[in-house]
Amino acid sequence: MKLSRKAFEARYKQGHLKLAFIGMSNIGKSYTAMRLAAAYDFNLIEVDKIIWENLGHDSMEAFAQWQGHPYTKGYGERETQSITLETQATLKALQTEKRNPIIDTTGSVIYTEGNVLESLRDEYYIVYIEAMEDHIDRLKTQYFKQPKPLVWAGHYEKIDGKSETESILACYPKLLASRGKAYAKLADVTLPSSLILNPDIELKEIFETLKPAF
Secondary structure (H helix, E strand, O other), rough: OOOOHHHHHHHHHHOOOOOOEOOOOOOOHHHHHHHHHHHHHEEOOOOEHHHHOOOOOOOOHHHHHOOOOOOOHHHHHHHHHHHHHHHHHHHHHHHHOOOOOOOOOOOOOOHHHHHHHHHHHHOOOEEEOOHHHHHHHHHHHHHHHHOOOOOOOOOOOOOOOOOOHHHHHHHHHHHHHHHHHHHHOOOOOEEEEHHOOOOOHEEEHHHOOOOOOO
């Protein structure tokens, strides 16, 4: 949704501003959305939570274990099912009526069905948190340290001479580059992870930065 700065601020005051955060898992989407919901007049909608609750799980970790890694048996079928679940959960989030909603999307929102992405693009002001080069190693580490379900969409391959884990780490940048193009195409504004993850940057500055320039 293309907005002017004036329209952005007017919608916020009226309670009709709709924000959606997109980007890789562990890049700060949930953290920033929660901070904004706590400090400003926003209501948070977590798509991941809708998914794992629909699956009967009680945590993100349980959801990640269910989906598994791309080299585990049955991953392809679970990946397809996961995208279907994400499409349904994102649609539910879009249909939820709240004052100034913030949708914390899944990292793989770009793979959801076209009509859902079209609705997201038409109805929400989309904020893309872009992973800067110095945060890519952090994302790789977090992938194993704090597991979250990850749709590889064909970007994983076992590399000769490398273990499965080493192959994942080697293939990760390719996945990131592919997703980055899709995220940027979908977004109304792009914020660098260096801004979002900088502990010295106040939330007020982040809120001002995500507004349209004019």
